[in-house]
Amino acid sequence: MAASARTEQQSRLATLFGGRRPSLTSVLGGVFVALLVAWLIVNLVETPSDFFTVMLIGITTGSVYALIALGYTLVYGILQLINFAHGDVFALSGLFASTIVLSLLGLSENTSPIGIAGGLLLTLLIVVAFGLLVNTSIEFIAYRRLRNAPRLAVLITAVGMSFIVQNISLAVFDVNFRSLPPLISESNVFKIGSVTYQWNQFFAVLATIPVLLLLTWLVRSTKQGKGMRAVSQDPDAAAIMGVNVNRTISFTFALAGGLAGVAGLLYLIEFNIRYDTGFELGLIAFTAAVLGGIGNLTGAVLGALIIGLIQAFNEGLGWAAPGSDWTRSIVFGLLIAILVFRPEGLLGERTPEGQ
Amino acid sequence: MRERLRGVSKLEPLDGVFAAWRRLPHGFRAALPVIVVIALAATYPYYVSSLPTDVPVILAFPDVGACVTIIIFVMMAVGLNIVVGYAGLLDLGYVAFYAIGAYTAGWLASGQFEQVRFHFGSVGISNEQNGIHISIWLVLLCAAILTAVGGILIGLPTLRLRGDYLAIVTLGFGEIIPQFVRNADSIKGFDLTHGTFGISPIDSPGFGEHLNKAIGLPVNYQSSFDRERFFFWTALALLLLAVFCSLRLRESRLGRAWIAIREDETAAGAMGIPLMRTKTWAYAIGAFFGGMAGAYIASFNSGAFPSQFQFNISVFLLCMVILGGMGSLWGVVVGGTILAWLNVEGLANIGSWVNAHTPLNVEVAKYQFGIYGIIIVLMMLFRPVGLIPERRRAREIEEGAGASERDKSVYAVLEAEDPKDN
Numbered sequence: 001m002a003a004s005a006r007t008e009q010q011s012r013l014a015t016l017f018g019g020r021r022p023s024l025t026s027v028l029g030g031v032f033v034a035l036l037v038a039w040l041i042v043n044l045v046e047t048p049s050d051f052f053t054v055m056l057i058g059i060t061t062g063s064v065y066a067l068i069a070l071g072y073t074l075v076y077g078i079l080q081l082i083n084f085a086h087g088d089v090f091a092l093s094g095l096f097a098s099t100i101v102l103s104l105l106g107l108s109e110n111t112s113p114i115g116i117a118g119g120l121l122l123t124l125l126i127v128v129a130f131g132l133l134v135n136t137s138i139e140f141i142a143y144r145r146l147r148n149a150p151r152l153a154v155l156i157t158a159v160g161m162s163f164i165v166q167n168i169s170l171a172v173f174d175v176n177f178r179s180l181p182p183l184i185s186e187s188n189v190f191k192i193g194s195v196t197y198q199w200n201q202f203f204a205v206l207a208t209i210p211v212l213l214l215l216t217w218l219v220r221s222t223k224q225g226k227g228m229r230a231v232s233q234d235p236d237a238a239a240i241m242g243v244n245v246n247r248t249i250s251f252t253f254a255l256a257g258g259l260a261g262v263a264g265l266l267y268l269i270e271f272n273i274r275y276d277t278g279f280e281l282g283l284i285a286f287t288a289a290v291l292g293g294i295g296n297l298t299g300a301v302l303g304a305l306i307i308g309l310i311q312a313f314n315e316g317l318g319w320a321a322p323g324s325d326w327t328r329s330i331v332f333g334l335l336i337a338i339l340v341f342r343p344e345g346l347l348g349e350r351t352p353e354g355q
Numbered sequence: 356m357r358e359r360l361r362g363v364s365k366l367e368p369l370d371g372v373f374a375a376w377r378r379l380p381h382g383f384r385a386a387l388p389v390i391v392v393i394a395l396a397a398t399y400p401y402y403v404s405s406l407p408t409d410v411p412v413i414l415a416f417p418d419v420g421a422c423v424t425i426i427i428f429v430m431m432a433v434g435l436n437i438v439v440g441y442a443g444l445l446d447l448g449y450v451a452f453y454a455i456g457a458y459t460a461g462w463l464a465s466g467q468f469e470q471v472r473f474h475f476g477s478v479g480i481s482n483e484q485n486g487i488h489i490s491i492w493l494v495l496l497c498a499a500i501l502t503a504v505g506g507i508l509i510g511l512p513t514l515r516l517r518g519d520y521l522a523i524v525t526l527g528f529g530e531i532i533p534q535f536v537r538n539a540d541s542i543k544g545f546d547l548t549h550g551t552f553g554i555s556p557i558d559s560p561g562f563g564e565h566l567n568k569a570i571g572l573p574v575n576y577q578s579s580f581d582r583e584r585f586f587f588w589t590a591l592a593l594l595l596l597a598v599f600c601s602l603r604l605r606e607s608r609l610g611r612a613w614i615a616i617r618e619d620e621t622a623a624g625a626m627g628i629p630l631m632r633t634k635t636w637a638y639a640i641g642a643f644f645g646g647m648a649g650a651y652i653a654s655f656n657s658g659a660f661p662s663q664f665q666f667n668i669s670v671f672l673l674c675m676v677i678l679g680g681m682g683s684l685w686g687v688v689v690g691g692t693i694l695a696w697l698n699v700e701g702l703a704n705i706g707s708w709v710n711a712h713t714p715l716n717v718e719v720a721k722y723q724f725g726i727y728g729i730i731i732v733l734m735m736l737f738r739p740v741g742l743i744p745e746r747r748r749a750r751e752i753e754e755g756a757g758a759s760e761r762d763k764s765v766y767a768v769l770e771a772e773d774p775k776d777n
Contacts, residue, residue: 082519145736152445153735155519156677159447159670160731167725279666283530286523325538332527339524340512 029341043317049194054316055309060201060270062308063208067263068285069292069300070215071135071256077232077295078252080151084158085138087282088165089257093131094264094273095169097123098178101268109181116183120265127261135257136250138165144246162279169275179272204266211262212301215255219297224251232295280328284311287335293348302346307331396591400584414704417696419583425695426590427652432675432691433597433684434644439673440682440745441610442637443617444514445522448529450668452642455505456649457659458536459498461554463489464654467546478561479575491560495593495650502646503639510638514631526666533664548661555658560589577657586655593651597644601684604640613637614682667724671698674727677734680741690742694730698723 044051068090075083101107105119142161146154184200191197219225227248230238239245267273267281288307292299311331315324322330338345376384400419408415417425431453438446461467464477466486474482476490489497513524540550548554559577566572573579576586604610612633615623624630653659671694679690697705706719719726734741 080519082523142732142736149735149739151519152443153739155445155522156673157732157735159673160728160735163670163724163728164732167722167728170725171722283526290523326534329531329534329538332531336513336524336527339516339520343516343520 025341029337032337032341039319040313043313043319043321046319047317050316050318052192052195054312056195056197056201057316058309058312059305060204060308061312062305063205064263064266064270065281065285065288065308066301066304067208067211067259067266068281069288069304070212070297071259071263072282072286073289073292073294073297073300074228074252074256074259076289078228078249079143079154081143081154081158082286083256084155084282085161085165086135086256086260087278087280087285088162088169089131089134089138089278090260090264090267090281091273091275091278092134092165092169092264093127093257093261094268094277095173095178095275096130097127097261097265097268098180098273099173100126101180101183107180107183109183111183120183120269124262124265127265128258129261131257131259131261131264132254133257134165135253135260139250139253144249162282166275166279169278173275175274177272177274178268180268184269200269204270207262207266211259215259216297218255224248228252284331287331287338290335290345291338293345296345296347299345299347307334310334393591393595397588400587412705412708413701414708417700419587421696421699423583423586423590423655424652424699425692426587426594427648427655428672428675428695428698429688429691430590430594430597430648431645432672432679432687432695433594433601434641434648435672436641436676436679436682436684436687437601437604437613437644438637438641439676440680440687441605441617442613442634444634444637445519446525446638446641447522447666447669447673448509448525448527448532449641449645449672450664450666451509451525451529451532452502452506452645453649453668454532454536454659454661454664455502455642456498456646456651457653457663458548458554459501459646460491460494460557460650460653461548461659463487463494463497464491464558465554465556467549467554476563477558478563479578480558488558491558491650491654494654495647498650499643499647502649503643505646506638506642507635510635511631514634514638526669529666529669533661536659536664537661551661553658553660553662554653555660557653557657557659559654559657560585590651590655593647597647598684598688600640600644605684609633609636617682670724670731671727674731677731678742680744683741683743683745686741686743686745694727697726702726 040051068087071086071090072083075081075086100123101119105123107116107119111119138161142157143154146157182200184203186198186200189197189199189202219228227238227243228251230241230243231245231248235245238248264273267277284307285304288303289300290303291306292301292303294300311327314321314327314330399422403416403419406416410416431449434452435446435449438444438449464487466484466488468487469485471487472485473487473489474480475488476493477488478490480488509525509528513521516524536548537551539547559575561575561577561579562572564574567574573581573585576582576589579585605614612623612628615626615628616630616633620630675691675694676687677690678694679686679688693701702723703720706717709719710716
């Protein structure tokens with residue numbers, strides 16, 4: 001009797017902790033999360049208006065990060081490769097977008113709203129095509145030849161490609177930061193008390209949503225998307241079933257590149273960008289992808305929003321926040337913590353790789 | 356054939372030399388090229404001034420001071436080779452070890468902590484100066500040990516991760532530690548690292564008054580007349596130490612365990628190799644040399660500055676290892692020397708030669724990391740075993756390629772008993 005009661009209790013405990021009994025690491029992780037929440041609550045109570053303003057900034061940044069993180073997660077899902085060059089493709093696309101908007105189309109804040117809308121849409125199309133082209137070329141030039149090489153070799157190649165793309169940005173666009181004039185209106189979407197949200201901030205979120213919907217549709221409902229999922233599960237079996245593996249991988253890289261293009265334009269609209277922006281942002285976005293569970297699309301978006309919020313809270317809150325000097329350390333500390341405590345991420349499945 | 360030739364050329368004087376050479380013990384014949392290279396390197400300060408300074412393409416040979424930096428970078432590459440080449444653990448944050456070593460030297464041999472006054476075997480520093488001043492020879496050892504401990508601390512939580520996750524975690528540490536030293540100038544008002552200004556000046560090595568009077572060794576390198584030469588010889592000695600340890604380690608039980616893990620971790624574990632302990636040792640020993648090199652170069656530059664510790668350096672060191680051949684010690688030394696020389700002055704020289712002799716006008720040095728990126732990608736695509744491949748590694752990669760050919764055929768996939776385990 002007593003024994004069965006204990007088993008029942010154990011199994012209930014196990015259900016509570018996601019099918020596993022709580023280990024030291026999960027307890028530590030829990031304490032860490034609890035401290036984080038406590039810190040947020042103290043800040044919320046101390047300065048509520050700051051808290052919400054900062055939260056909105058975090059959501060804006062997070063949605064741009066989501067687009068980059070999706071690129072990492074898509075490629076990782078299909079090749080188990082951390083495509084280091086992805087962040088640099090993003091930066092290169094952003095710089096390219098600045099040239100189109102400023103030099104080719106000559107948009108400025110005085111252009112009529114229809115002109116701005118049309119111009120940005122045209123830029124978006126060109127930049128997406130550009131990102132797509134760059135990313136597929138990288139895959140074609142470097143990764144395709146290494147399809148059967150040890151994974152370490154591909155990873156090292158990715159690091160090399162990252163430096164190459166970064167230096168292409170440096171050669172073409174030089175070392176200066178590029179930014180756009182305020183093309184999107186800075187009037188408020190809403191204003192509650194002293195909390196305001198401006199259209200130019202909201203724009204990033206607004207633009208991200210349809211992209212995410214489109215991506216979900218592509219991966220879930222099209223034949224090519226089905227092929228992607230098949231290849232990511234088992235490339236050999238997919239090949240036997242008639243999926244063209246190489247074309248599917250190229251398609252994935254094209255999708256990721258397109259997303260990098262969108263992210264580049266949005267980031268350019270919100271912030272400023274230069275040749276090495278992509279490296280740091282890429283790492284942040286990669287962290288987001290790992291946080292959400294690498295290979296998992298929803299997870300990447302969730303992770304990116306969380307990272308965006310953490311970054312914004314760290315840089316914007318008043319009480320016991322380390323400040324922007326430490327953002328990098330915090331993000332990477334978080335990355336290490338996830339990989340140590342929960343390598344499968346928030347939404348990912350536990351795999352032998354992550355253990 | 357050879358017998359016949361010997362018969363024919365009996366009268367030639369050279370033949371006697373060859374015969375004598377063949378009579379020498381095998382060990383000596385194998386060691387002679389190494390001895391010649393070491394002798395050439397050790398006497399470099401004496402003949403560098405008589406080397407031509409108008410060589411095409413490379414313009415000039417590096418001066419002694421530049422050689423110190425080159426040698427120390429090669430030493431770091433030798434350390435990284437233990438982690439990446441022997442144990443097969445991709446470390447993208449080796450710069451963290453460099454930083455820990457350099458800052459340990461900064462803490463233990465400078466006026467950084469002016470609240471205290473502690474002198475132990477320091478040379479050329481007046482006893483009135485504040486701060487901790489420990490003899491650099493001891494500091495080198497302390498820095499190496501401390502960095503090894505750092506390597507273990509980084510390794511313990513992360514080494515159970517495989518492949519690319521490990522790479523990204525080491526990268527994370529490689530980013531956190533430089534940011535830490537940049538920002539840790541007022542931890543609750545305590546100035547640990549002096550922020551962006553870095554720690555400077557750092558004491559220099561030396562042998563003190565007694566040895567100076569007895570056998571004429573310099574009291575203090577920095578104030579010595581032959582400053583650069585002494586730094587050069589000491590650096591060479593440190594590099595030789597690292598190379599020697601590397602060589603001996605590779606043949607040891609631990610080294611064979613590393614290679615077994617690199618080739619197949621699961622099989623190695625099944626054969627009873629303690630995976631965690633063996634990998635942690637690789638990290639610790641790789642870090643040991645990184646820390647020692649970092650401390651030495653901090654002493655040479657007389658300072659440790661946060662701007663030295665960029666991710667780029669990690670990739671640069673990795674590029675050295677890849678160019679030479681992962682796991683191949685001599686390859687890493689050669690590849691490392693080439694790349695470190697390119698980094699210190701080679702690229703600038705080649706750039707100015709190119710600009711002078713062609714209508715081009717490029718700042719080659721500005722794109723140095725792009726060039727390293729190209730080297731990495733080209734090596735990985737066309738010669739993944741490196742310039743001077745390690746025999747075992749070459750075989751491994753060949754076998755891998757052979758297997759991949761087989762994988763391409765659908766039948767082989769069907770025949771294979773166990774599916775791909777990634």
